[in-house]
Amino acid sequence: MNPTFSLAIGLAISATALAAPAARAASLSFSIDNVTGDLSGESFSGSFDFDDSGLTGSGDEFAPVSNLSFDFLGTNFSEANAVAGPEAVFSDNQLLGLNYAAETTGPTDFTFLSFAPAPSSGELSLFTYDTTTVSDGSVTQLEGTGEISYTSVPEPSTVLGSAAILGLMFLVRRQRQKYAA
Numbered sequence: 001m002n003p004t005f006s007l008a009i010g011l012a013i014s015a016t017a018l019a020a021p022a023a024r025a026a027s028l029s030f031s032i033d034n035v036t037g038d039l040s041g042e043s044f045s046g047s048f049d050f051d052d053s054g055l056t057g058s059g060d061e062f063a064p065v066s067n068l069s070f071d072f073l074g075t076n077f078s079e080a081n082a083v084a085g086p087e088a089v090f091s092d093n094q095l096l097g098l099n100y101a102a103e104t105t106g107p108t109d110f111t112f113l114s115f116a117p118a119p120s121s122g123e124l125s126l127f128t129y130d131t132t133t134v135s136d137g138s139v140t141q142l143e144g145t146g147e148i149s150y151t152s153v154p155e156p157s158t159v160l161g162s163a164a165i166l167g168l169m170f171l172v173r174r175q176r177q178k179y180a181a
Contacts, residue, residue, distance in 0.1 A: 026052045027153035030098065032127045037144015046070030047153065048098065050088040057093035065098065072113060073131065077102050089117040097125030097148060109133040115148060124148065
């Protein structure tokens with residue numbers, strides 16, 4: 001392949017990736033550890049998106065949550081199970097956590113769980129669960145708490161941009177080695 005053509009393709013890919021508009025939705029994954037109570041030692045995880053376009057970075061702010069997914073004891077919880085609309089809670093541009101309460105009921109079971117944001121930056125968010133199941137005349141109740149930690153999920157445009165820049169650097173290095181030899 002012509003070296004000039006390779007360089008031109010690399011530059012075009014880089015420019016396209018860098019010029020891509022920033023996404024307005026942020027994605028977070030979360031894990032629940034240090035579970036106490038009947039499920040002590042267990043850990044759980046999930047994810048959600050929120051629109052950060054309306055956040056100013058000042059004071060207490062709330063962003064509506066979408067694409068919430070959390071598997072708990074074989075049940076996938078989402079916005080559809082919410083008692084009220086789930087929100088990502090911020091204070092002075094710092095994520096305090098997810099504000100979400102959900103319940104499911106069936107003929108023989110009931111589950112209630114909640115995610116409470118941290119009271120202030122630097123403190124842990126809290127997960128609480130309470131389930132009751134009736135089977136063959138016996139009642140089983142599980143209850144306890146856990147600590148929630150959040151991790152930002154990289155946006156696809158960020159990953160693509162990084163890959164394009166690395167590709168361009170590789171092409172330039174390759175060209176230099178070729179002409180140095």
